Amino acid sequence: MEHDRRRFLQALGVTGATVMAGCADEPAGDAPSLLGRGISPYGERSPFEQAARRLPDTTTLEEASSRTPLQDLDGMITPSSLHFERHHAGVPRIDPAQHELLIHGLVERPLVFTVTELRRLPSISRIYFLECSGNSSSMWRPAPQPSVQAGHGLTSCSNWIGVPLSVLLGEVGVRPEGRWFIAEGADACRMSRSIPIEKAWDDALVAYGQNGEALRPEQGYPIRLLLPGWEGNTSVKWLRRIKVVDQPVMARDETSKYTDLMPDGRARQFTFLMEPKSLITRPSAGRMLTAPGFHEISGIAWSGSGIIARVEVSVDGGATWTDATLQEPVLPKAHTRFTLPWRWDGSERVIASRCTDGTGHVQPTREALVAARGLNSNYHCHAIQAWRITADGRVVDAVA
Amino acid sequence: MEHDRRRFLQALGVTGATVMAGCADEPAGDAPSLLGRGISPYGERSPFEQAARRLPDTTTLEEASSRTPLQDLDGMITPSSLHFERHHAGVPRIDPAQHELLIHGLVERPLVFTVTELRRLPSISRIYFLECSGNSSSMWRPAPQPSVQAGHGLTSCSNWIGVPLSVLLGEVGVRPEGRWFIAEGADACRMSRSIPIEKAWDDALVAYGQNGEALRPEQGYPIRLLLPGWEGNTSVKWLRRIKVVDQPVMARDETSKYTDLMPDGRARQFTFLMEPKSLITRPSAGRMLTAPGFHEISGIAWSGSGIIARVEVSVDGGATWTDATLQEPVLPKAHTRFTLPWRWDGSERVIASRCTDGTGHVQPTREALVAARGLNSNYHCHAIQAWRITADGRVVDAVA
Numbered sequence: 001m002e003h004d005r006r007r008f009l010q011a012l013g014v015t016g017a018t019v020m021a022g023c024a025d026e027p028a029g030d031a032p033s034l035l036g037r038g039i040s041p042y043g044e045r046s047p048f049e050q051a052a053r054r055l056p057d058t059t060t061l062e063e064a065s066s067r068t069p070l071q072d073l074d075g076m077i078t079p080s081s082l083h084f085e086r087h088h089a090g091v092p093r094i095d096p097a098q099h100e101l102l103i104h105g106l107v108e109r110p111l112v113f114t115v116t117e118l119r120r121l122p123s124i125s126r127i128y129f130l131e132c133s134g135n136s137s138s139m140w141r142p143a144p145q146p147s148v149q150a151g152h153g154l155t156s157c158s159n160w161i162g163v164p165l166s167v168l169l170g171e172v173g174v175r176p177e178g179r180w181f182i183a184e185g186a187d188a189c190r191m192s193r194s195i196p197i198e199k200a201w202d203d204a205l206v207a208y209g210q211n212g213e214a215l216r217p218e219q220g221y222p223i224r225l226l227l228p229g230w231e232g233n234t235s236v237k238w239l240r241r242i243k244v245v246d247q248p249v250m251a252r253d254e255t256s257k258y259t260d261l262m263p264d265g266r267a268r269q270f271t272f273l274m275e276p277k278s279l280i281t282r283p284s285a286g287r288m289l290t291a292p293g294f295h296e297i298s299g300i301a302w303s304g305s306g307i308i309a310r311v312e313v314s315v316d317g318g319a320t321w322t323d324a325t326l327q328e329p330v331l332p333k334a335h336t337r338f339t340l341p342w343r344w345d346g347s348e349r350v351i352a353s354r355c356t357d358g359t360g361h362v363q364p365t366r367e368a369l370v371a372a373r374g375l376n377s378n379y380h381c382h383a384i385q386a387w388r389i390t391a392d393g394r395v396v397d398a399v400a
Numbered sequence: 401m402e403h404d405r406r407r408f409l410q411a412l413g414v415t416g417a418t419v420m421a422g423c424a425d426e427p428a429g430d431a432p433s434l435l436g437r438g439i440s441p442y443g444e445r446s447p448f449e450q451a452a453r454r455l456p457d458t459t460t461l462e463e464a465s466s467r468t469p470l471q472d473l474d475g476m477i478t479p480s481s482l483h484f485e486r487h488h489a490g491v492p493r494i495d496p497a498q499h500e501l502l503i504h505g506l507v508e509r510p511l512v513f514t515v516t517e518l519r520r521l522p523s524i525s526r527i528y529f530l531e532c533s534g535n536s537s538s539m540w541r542p543a544p545q546p547s548v549q550a551g552h553g554l555t556s557c558s559n560w561i562g563v564p565l566s567v568l569l570g571e572v573g574v575r576p577e578g579r580w581f582i583a584e585g586a587d588a589c590r591m592s593r594s595i596p597i598e599k600a601w602d603d604a605l606v607a608y609g610q611n612g613e614a615l616r617p618e619q620g621y622p623i624r625l626l627l628p629g630w631e632g633n634t635s636v637k638w639l640r641r642i643k644v645v646d647q648p649v650m651a652r653d654e655t656s657k658y659t660d661l662m663p664d665g666r667a668r669q670f671t672f673l674m675e676p677k678s679l680i681t682r683p684s685a686g687r688m689l690t691a692p693g694f695h696e697i698s699g700i701a702w703s704g705s706g707i708i709a710r711v712e713v714s715v716d717g718g719a720t721w722t723d724a725t726l727q728e729p730v731l732p733k734a735h736t737r738f739t740l741p742w743r744w745d746g747s748e749r750v751i752a753s754r755c756t757d758g759t760g761h762v763q764p765t766r767e768a769l770v771a772a773r774g775l776n777s778n779y780h781c782h783a784i785q786a787w788r789i790t791a792d793g794r795v796v797d798a799v800a
Contacts, residue, residue: 026502026641027500027501027502027512027640027641031586031640032492032493032494032586032587032588033588034588035461035462035489035490035588036461036487036489036491036492036493036587036588037490037491037493038461038464038487038490038491039453039455039464039465039466039485039487039618040485040618041452041453041455041466042451042452042453042482043453043480043482043483043485043616043617044481044616044617045480045614045616045617046494046496046614046616046617046622047493048495048496048497048621048622049613049614049621051442051613051614052441052442053439053440053441053442053443055439055441061435061436061438062435064438064439065439066439066440072613073609073612073613074523074525074561074608074609074612074613075525075559075560075561075609075611075612076525076559076612077477077559077611077612078612079480079611079612079613080443080445080479081443081444082442082612082613083443085439085440085443087436087438087439089435089436090435090436090437091436091437091438091439092432092436093432093436093437093447094432094446095448096446096448100427101427102426102427112427120694120695120696121696122696122739122741123474123696123698123739124727125474125475125476125727125737126727126728127729159475159476159477160475161474161475186431186432187432187436188432188433188434188435188436208474209473209474209475211475211477211479211611212473212474212475212476212477212478212479212482213445213449213451213472213473213474213479213482214449214451216443216444216445216446217443217444217445217446218439218440218443221446221448222446222448240427241426241427294520294521295520296520296521296522298523327524327525327526328525328526328731329527329729329731331728331729337525339522339523341522
């Protein structure tokens with residue numbers, strides 16, 4: 001029997017790959033003949049898999065973050081072990097039996113909830129992305145990045161489960177003058193943000209579940225706020241207190257950080273919404289295309305305003321665009337995986353993706369975004385992002 | 401400030417819970433004042449979380465299985481570390497660089513694919529359940545089970561990513577007489593199943609991704625067959641060979657097992673489709689309701705035929721039924737999470753769920769299923785399953 005890989009590879013336009021010819025009725029691969037290991041209570045990944053959150057070279061606990069290895073991932077769900085991190089005082093060790101959530105302030109009946117009580121209440125399960133508003137900040141400089149992870153890895157997507165904040169606020173009874181609430185974490189710095197009360201009536205959750213199991217410690221165990229589609233910092237982790245107030249409190253983390261300095265010296269504040277954005281994750285910087293021919297282009301797109309309606313891909317530096325396939329399910333405020341078949345001709349190419357959300361908002365070019373917001377900002381860069389593929393197959397950041 | 405939990409708990413009908421009154425502006429819970437631990441490359445769960453796959457008291461490697469702790473999980477995605485296992489020769493350790501997939505038999509061009517080649521090809525990302533057809537087999541006896549995990553934990557749901565088998569078969573060119581294919585695993589027993597070729601043209605995948613990252617070893621790393629909606633055993637793990645044939649080969653695992661002995665002594669064979677099924681996972685056997693009052697009822701439903709259209713819940717042993725809420729997204733051939741608010745009055749209750757899929761197929765009672773199929777079977781029990789809540793709050797299996 002002939003094992004003819006040549007015709008297959010030719011059909012895909014691959015011309016430089018090794019072709020093996022064989023005459024066996026068996027594949028040449030690993031073929032264990034001994035019993036393998038047994039079952040296990042809590043599984044681990046293969047020792048051949050080494051994808052890891054990228055840690056900065058230098059960091060302090062107060063400014064710590066790690067980034068999701070988007071170039072190594074497929075599909076729409078981020079493994080909890082690889083969800084990006086951003087901590088302002090490290091990851092506290094919290095005994096859920098000792099943890100409580102206080103809701104007070106401008107309410108009729110201040111209440112304290114244990115975690116067990118929260119888990120008895122009506123629950124919601126949804127798939128949502130979470131993105132740090134500082135993601136892609138290197139595009140403001142701009143500074144070319146060695147990988148999609150390094151430049152854009154502060155976004156992840158999970159199945160979140162929890163009790164609607166509206167249920168809890170319904171129980172405490174918000175007074176008419178209660179227009180905002182302050183969410184405070186139980187980390188040592190008591191990370192706090194001021195949130196308009198409308199978000200609570202809309203889709204805010206007090207989440208205790210992530211991808212089926214309990215929240216991971218670095219994601220706020222045992223409970224966190226989850227504000228779908230809003231900048232990640234507002235989804236306060238290790239949530240211990242919600243105080244209903246009449247105006248924002250101008251907490252440290254919404255004044256010293258998480259504001260956007262405009263060209264005229266004034267700052268945009270409370271820029272909660274994460275705008276439509278997309279990334280090509282494969283191929284992406286740091287990888288090689290070993291030969292011309294077929295290579296699937298794959299990436300993720302998301303919008304804080306709802307669903308992704310369209311993703312276009314350019315393989316000629318933005319001159320022309322082709323619609324990518326959106327992988328199902330396409331969900332509001334969730335990563336949507338897109339794919340496009342592509343045959344690389346071996347010439348230098350700049351590839352990029354551009355998404356449009358359900359409101360018609362189109363991801364802008366970097367030039368358009370800079371024209372509107374200047375270059376003083378650290379946050380909310382959702383510009384079109386591009387990779388350069390050199391003629392020898394290397395993939396590098398195309399940002400100037 | 402008064403921390404009045406009494407009115408909240410009363411509003412929920414909870415009458416026996418301890419009420420704490422306090423006058424502080426702070427919750428009483430954990431409040432670390434020291435920096436926590438830093439970021440990490442690959443996260444782990446909290447040491448306070450101990451959910452584990454249930455291992456049988458005695459097992460051999462050849463008959464090994466473990467079960468998903470459904471009573472501990474929320475939402476629709478099963479963490480990969482807790483996906484049920486069923487192995488026939490243990491978990492082989494396979495180096496992906498050494499693994500190949502051979503496709504041959506009644507084809508025009510036999511081909512061998514490396515894992516790297518498969519990952520370059522057009523991909524599909526979908527969320528699908530996987531259920532062992534031996535799940536819930538104790539309901540055939542019937543034998544009351546100590547937990548939903550013990551009785552029904554051979555079902556899980558993941559985001560699977562891979563190349564459509566139709567793409568690969570298109571490349572090899574199936575001959576007109578090729579009506580079935582044999583899928584063979586690389587485990588030491590070369591677990592094999594015969595599959596009608598139509599499934600390949602429909603939605604079969606050669607999967608390499610699970611919940612974002614690479615397949616876990618116990619799920620077939622580096623590649624597995626994935627036949628959405630079909631009995632789990634057919635989704636052959638550690639896939640190494642697909643041979644196109646003209647008829648089933650009557651492999652060991654489709655004759656000695658995975659057939660359904662009927663009352664007349666004949667066996668149903670090739671019963672691939674997993675029929676509509678639902679389970680209440682909370683409350684469920686082994687748990688306690690500590691007090692009357694509000695308790696959310698939550699569970700999962702799925703069907704190999706497509707979407708779940710409806711889940712009804714009874715809290716009076718099947719006399720009356722109420723529609724549960726289906727949590728979004730509701731996806732074809734995936735677990736759908738359902739929830740129903742419920743106020744337990746403290747009396748003995750039998751609670752059960754009944755689902756209907758998009759084809760109109762309604763989950764049957766055990767009596768109806770036994771009337772049709774007898775009591776000789778080990779497989780394909782999708783009967784309505786019920787829990788008894790005793791007056792002291794214990795939850796036990798209601799099967800006779």
